[in-house]
Amino acid sequence: NAGVMQNPRHLVRRRGQEARLRCSPMKGHSHVYWYRQLPEEGLKFMVYLQKENIIDESGMPKERFSAEFPKEGPSILRIQQVVRGDSAAYFCASSPVPHEQFFGPGTRLTVL
């Protein structure tokens, strides 16, 4: 059983461009979570999704950020019109049930 997969592992964007981060959960896992880690900091919760539903988006910035977890395919975290402050590592986690989360390797976003 492959672990949580994230791609790309590294993403470079210029200010104003869009960033799309993908997360494929472990097989059989229907819960997906996104976290952001700024340099020298811990992980901060962004959003929790189940298939086709956003359960908790209390950590998502109000603008430019969106997430989805469609019936088919990976979960997508989308950042529109990126700014330098969006540079961070973005981690996805999945779980078969709430609370026991398995983390992917992360996508490191650099905004130039």
Added chain:
Amino acid sequence: AQSVTQPDIHITVSEGASLELRCNYSYGATPYLFWYVQSPGQGLQLLLKYFSGDTLVQGIKGFEAEFKRSQSSFNLRKPSVHWSDAAEYFCAVGARYSSASKIIFGSGTRLSIRP
């Protein structure tokens, strides 16, 4: 609101010495508790978790942690560290009675090993 405090930002211990990383949490009831380890440039690996039952929890790589309700603590211990244990360690708490099961992370403790 839930919160996690890791009071030590950086700890250095000698190889073979014992280790204790501190973690205190704030939560209205007994939460789910976790310790994760992150090597540079890598994702997070679960070391151990406490959900219920025995308050002394054994994890991978020889780590253990003890849940102390009276002190709201969940300190991580290892009797003898190895150079490969150098990494960032995160304590985390999850809400037990919430359908929104996000995990709240502490700010981390960086562990360095002295040869």
